[in-house]
Amino acid sequence: MSGKKEASNSTLRLSKLMSERGLCSRREADEYIAKGLVRVNGEIVKELGTKVTPDVRISLEAEALKKQKKLVTIIVNKPIGYVSGQPEPGYEPAIRLINDRNQFGQQKRILQRGDLQGLAVIGRLDIDSQGLLLFSQDGRLAKKIIGENSEIEKEYIVRVHYLGPEGRLPDSKLKLLNHGLSIEGQALLPAKVEWINEDQLRFILKEGKKRQIRKMCEQVGLQVKGLKRVRIGKLALGKLPEGRWRFIEEDEEI
Template sequence: MTEQLRLSKRMSELGLCSRREADEWIAKGWVRVDGKVVSELGTKIFPDQKVTVERQAAAEQSKRVTILINKPVGYVSGQAEDGYLPAVALIKAENRWSECKVDNQFHPTQLRSLVPAGRLDIDSVGLLVLTQDGRVAKKLIGENTDVEKEYLVRVEYTKSGKLPEGDLRLLNHGLSLDGKKLIPAKVRWMNEDQLQFILKEGKKRQIRRMCEMVGLKVIGLKRVRIGKVRLGNLPEGQWRYLRDDEPF
């Protein structure tokens, strides 16, 4: 017999919303299972039961924003720490990119529940995604994500001569971090001191640690793409809204 699972988990699996959003909608009576309103948190259902949501849920979800920022050095991705400001502190009307194409007026309520979907460490710059939409967060940092992240990495070889070809192959596949083998990456030289990294995972300080293992010191690291969304000409320290026609 098919096992039951929590309604909120099933809604997340169906791509309707995040689990947290699901719990909010259930509590408000906005969710139906086989046509009947379900308002009790923790309710379990069978996978073949039909789940629908009321129009109010879709309307509320459509107001949720996703913001792209070109994070400068010295800002942390998430909560403020060690006296450093979080990147969300840069999200204010005066820092909005003048070329932002979304007809959306900035309002401080858009900062509520605005969380980073992925991290960039304090010494790194480039594309950072902050979102109120649980579906976007799941797509970018969920367990089964396969979204590519592209980085330009300026490096210095700490040994004599040049990085051996075998070590470049190791950066592509063969290294382990924290006792686990890394998913294959795409790493190639862009010029004599800059590498392009394309990853499908994001362990803490992953690129810096990978480079250290083959004798490379990272001088600068910039994320330029997440999925199909590029940093482009977005100036450092400025932000814009994600457009409806920009799927990751």
């Protein structure tokens, strides 16, 4: 480990390594380091920008672990017309749905002012899509769901209309939806795509490129008439009404 000394090529910032290991986000790591809540090889580190080798032992102090347990994660059933991230002219961001009036169910916890601080969307839905949208203060969860090596499934119900001359999407094109398409020259990971009924497909993806499903459908001659996310990992939208939200309980897995 080194402080202000120039690091060798084999070292990297402690906060980056903590993020890569899934201990917390880089922002959270910097906060914990500044407060003296991080140990490297058994020693407290307080200097931001500290460089370490990739094989060091990293642990968090009890105060940091306790704080992580209090981090809030919220599920929203986003309606069409709301944007997931920053507000756009004429449209409202979905985070504004998270208020006292819209909380669903008889939950033990009620919304506190601090619950909205640092709350970030995980896996966006475009303005014309609806369904399960997650907001969380927990950088570890964000990495788990949308990180580069994420294995978390995202399930969507997509209502489509086939524009081709065959009358119905050929099996060969359905196979392409499952594997073989690319977006902007980058091959897509294998997906699971199957018919639910005559005009609805189920898509299960492990990635989430911008407007990916719409672009996939366009490439095989399908027009998307409706798109709804119903599951992320083990977390299903369930009976949560449109426009309502609830806290994720401690015993729920994603």
